[in-house]
């Protein structure tokens with residue numbers, strides 16, 4: 380297989396990496412690539428929807444997995460699917476929903492692959508009820524550094540299983556995955572949208588609905604001040620009994636890199652006000668197709684170009700329940716003081732810890748924000764990291780490009796267990812990434 384030189388980025392388009400890319404069509408070709416000991420190491424790259432450097436390997440190799448895209452078995456009796464890693468969430472949902480099933484954890488973009496979803500242990504809008512994708516993983520086959528395939532599951536090499544769920548591709552390349560499914564009574568959800576007047580109101584609503592609703596997700600207006608500080612919109616949803624017609628719905632594309640100054644406090648403030656008032660004061664109900672509910676942003680292709688050529692940083696943390704009220708308030712205040720704006724600001728609840736050593740979830744409240752890569756943003760990210768740590772929280776590696784190695788080690792206490800597994804299955808460090816080097820995940824940096 381011939382390697383091709385590519386410049387690759389994550390969804391945030393920061394940082395950028397020059398790598399030699401391999402695109403296997405069969406597991407055997409992927410194994411041959413690993414056995415060849417690629418110079419500069421290797422990391423799997425799925426849909427490229429992690430924001431920072433998790434799927435990058437500057438001056439080394441990346442293994443593009445999109446062509447490993449076969450469904451191998453579907454068993455409605457056992458509610459399980461066996462497939463290759465390069466299928467996207469949307470491709471799998473399109474296969475499953477007409478057959479009465481769906482993925483148990485669906486991230487906010489359908490362009491993520493299932494391999495990438497497991498490697499970040501992704502969560503959806505139903506985390507309180509159904510957990511993250513790793514909670515539903517029954518077993519997998521992993522291509523490891525020796526070029527062999529190893530099978531792992533909760534009883535079959537449980538340490539390798541836990542190291543790979545959320546393991547950001549460092550244990551090897553997921554080649555086959557067996558996933559437990561949820562029933563899907565129809566192709567739609569009944570959604571209720573309601574306004575939250577301020578942060579206290581928002582946290583009360585989220586607390587109330589995390590127990591009652593199958594799905595819940597909040598959008599927060601980070602620029603609102605005074606009595607309206609922390610206002611936003613909460614969406615809750617339940618599976619609908621009846622399907623709805625799905626219109627092919629035209630996708631639009633952002634055709635070029637927008638000048639960076641277009642997204643500023645004033646333009647974001649105006650968009651936020653419109654977005655908030657879109658929902659009547661008494662709320663509204665509607666039935667929408669699952670794809671539209673799960674992936675509202677996927678209708679605009681290349682929306683990351685809105686942030687300009689320099690790209691943007693995403694920040695997502697989770698703060699445990701007991702510290703959430705002060706933690707989320709302090710985070711939003713720090714954003715306000717920095718005078719940075721974020722249109723895409725999401726507040727959700729999480730139900731409990733994931734099964735992976737580096738799984739992000741913990742019981743608490745999670746806040747996600749986007750900031751254009753501009754002078755001053757790194758200082759803001761450092762301040763947000765410090766507040767997250769002070770409140771016992773952690774930052775999500777799938778979204779990260781700025782976390783410090785020290786902050787990382789304090790946020791992820793099971794890191795020593797991951798390192799034990801890595802020293803067993805990949806003692807030479809064949810699997811490498813920019814994220815692993817930046818955060819000293821292997822622990823062998825000075």
Ligand SMILES: Cc1cc2nc3c(=O)[nH]c(=O)nc-3n(C[C@H](O)[C@H](O)[C@H](O)COP(=O)(O)OP(=O)(O)OC[C@H]3O[C@@H](n4cnc5c(N)ncnc54)[C@H](O)[C@@H]3O)c2cc1C
Nearest residue numbers: 425426427428429487491492494495498501502547548553
């Ligand atoms: C608009 C948007 C909304 C999002 N919403 C959510 C959300 O609601 N919840 C959530 O949890 N996440 C969310 N994400 C993040 C996204 O779901 C994760 O980053 C996911 O991992 C992306 O999958 P990917 O295939 O694009 O992976 P990539 O970005 O290509 O890779 C991510 C990691 O997975 C590893 N990897 C990929 N394939 C394999 C494989 N076959 N074997 C081993 N390792 C592999 C890579 O090495 C890398 O470490 C969102 C992202 C975007 C852009």
